[in-house]
Amino acid sequence: MRDYREISLWKNVTPEEWNDWHWQLSNRITDIEALSEIITLTPEEKKALNDDLLELRMAITPYYATLMDPNDVNCPIRMQAVPTSKERYTAEEDFYDPLAEDRYAPVPGFVHRYPDRGILLVTDQCSMYCRFCTRRRFAGEVDRPKSREEIQAAIDYIERTPVLRDILITGGDPLTMEDENLEWLLTSLRRIPHVEIIRIGTRVPAVMPQRITRSLVSMLRQFHPLWINVHFNHPKEITPYSTRALNMLADAGIPLGNQSVLLRGINDCPYIFKELFHKLLVNRVRPYYIYQCDLSRGISHFRTSVGKGIEIIEFLRGHTTGMAVPTFVVDAPGGGGKIPLMPNYLLAQGERRVVLRNFEGTITVYTEPEDASSHCHGCKEICMRQSTSSGGGVSELLEGSRLQLEPQVLKREERRHQWMEEKKDQSLNTSKPECPFL
Incomplete structure (x- = not known):
């Protein structure tokens, strides 16, 4: 970690300012000129940044910038903070919203x-x-x-x-x-x-x-x-x-x-x-x-x-x-x-024995009890209370509430369908534009 006062950009910054989060937020590095005073940029990097900052958002706190190696383009801190031209490449498997967060948003935000x-x-x-x-x-x-x-x-x-x-x-x-x-x-x-x-x-x-x-x-x-x-x-x-x-x-x-x-x-x-x-x-x-x-x-x-x-x-x-x-x-x-x-630690499973390995590679056997059935006594109230929030899936097969699983309609899709119906009903009663989501 560098002393911030050794960087010309901040040589006159007081410790009180440096330790003020409002100052840190207001003085984030957002352009190539400020970045050039903190790390050494190659001509290729400068060109890439000049092009990329038209499309990519850059903001680096002064504090985090002091953790960057000024001369190493492979510095792990620098790589997390400084845009490169690689970000302009879209791979075939890339998504705009890979986790479908917009799809499962019943209301904005x-x-x-x-x-x-x-x-x-x-x-x-x-x-x-x-x-x-x-x-x-x-x-x-x-x-x-x-x-x-x-x-x-x-x-x-x-x-x-x-x-x-x-x-x-x-x-x-x-x-x-x-x-x-x-x-x-x-x-x-x-x-x-x-x-x-x-x-x-x-x-x-x-x-x-x-x-x-x-x-x-x-x-x-x-x-x-x-x-x-x-x-x-x-x-x-x-x-x-x-x-x-x-x-x-x-x-x-x-x-x-x-x-x-x-x-x-x-x-x-x-x-x-x-x-x-x-x-x-x-x-x-x-x-x-x-x-x-x-x-x-x-x-x-x-x-x-x-x-x-x-x-x-x-x-x-x-x-x-x-x-x-x-x-x-x-x-x-x-x-x-x-x-x-995770790695596979269960190697084989028989009627009463399971073959396991540990982190050293040692292979061992665990013998299960002759009567391996489990009986849920005295917890009916808890089971009933918790089962109401079940998300479906394989757990329903394990508890015996379903014979087979055909997830053609998922619980999250049922919720989404309900939101969509509610939004349709609301649109009949108001002329205000709705905020769409996929």
């Missing part, structure tokens, strides 16, 4: 894809625009938070949908919002009786840790149970600044998880992830997910094989503490949700 939880999109602004972003279709488009009026429609939907018990606030990055707007949002959600869990997804502890202030933390701790998922991709992102931010959140009793994206040339090495996860655990952050890079347009150069992710889990499981082993997932194209993948 809310995605209801899973049975009992949903995604609340409150801003398109990030403190830094990551080059591999899955929501690059709209990230930074207006570069500001949504108004309370815009968010209220999603809150109204949550309120009238009692199956929703877990709400993830994301964007953009919700922690780019002012404290008072965040407090209004959290208060609005906490007033809804069936919302049990509120989560915030944010990258600011990695790219703008100055945002984690005493006033923010003091406000957040009023809304427990509140969880925060942070986003670190490389050990170089763990600095004294980010460590302080994470410790402040953890000291407020906020459980922290980390979501990483598997990125070619940046972290596609098991030892990079091992070091990252060890550092995160020391800072009371539990590794949660490693995502296979999505099929968004313009980021095919970041994608690895799925096998690379499975290999990384192979190198972690058993070789380090289980708390440092996240779940590797592919977020299914078309809105199918996260699919967990």
Whole structure:
């Protein structure tokens, strides 16, 4: 990490300004002239940036810029922040909206894809625009938070949908919002009786840790149970600044998880992830997910094989503490949700014996009891309560409620059909234009 005062662009910046998140947000690097004062650009890079910035959004916080190696084009920090001409290439398999979030939006700004939880999109602004972003279709488009009026429609939907018990606030990055707007949002959600869990997804502890202030933390701790998922991709992102931010959140009793994206040339090495996860655990952050890079347009150069992710889990499981082993997932194209993948540890299965292997390659056998049937006694009330929020699928075969599975109509498609019918009914009673979604 470089001393910011050694960079001519910021030589007169005071420590008070540098540690002010408003200053960091207002002074993001957005043009090639400022970037050239921080890192050494080759003539080819300059030409590419001049062309690409007409189409691609770039914004890098001064803090994150100090983590970049000024002379190494393969610096893992630099690769996450600086656009390249590769982003203008659209692969055959690329999608505008690979996770079909727009398709499963009953109202603008809310995605209801899973049975009992949903995604609340409150801003398109990030403190830094990551080059591999899955929501690059709209990230930074207006570069500001949504108004309370815009968010209220999603809150109204949550309120009238009692199956929703877990709400993830994301964007953009919700922690780019002012404290008072965040407090209004959290208060609005906490007033809804069936919302049990509120989560915030944010990258600011990695790219703008100055945002984690005493006033923010003091406000957040009023809304427990509140969880925060942070986003670190490389050990170089763990600095004294980010460590302080994470410790402040953890000291407020906020459980922290980390979501990483598997990125070619940046972290596609098991030892990079091992070091990252060890550092995160020391800072009371539990590794949660490693995502296979999505099929968004313009980021095919970041994608690895799925096998690379499975290999990384192979190198972690058993070789380090289980708390440092996240779940590797592919977020299914078309809105199918996260699919967990891991190495195959079950080698064979007989009537009473299963053959297993461990992380060392040792092959062993586990003998099951003669009577392996399970009897559910005394939990009828719990079973009935939880089964009402079932999302269908293979679980219905296991519980015996269905004989076969023919998912010609999925639960999420049934919900979507209901939304469409409601929108048609509303259109008969109003002349206001509707906000379309696929």
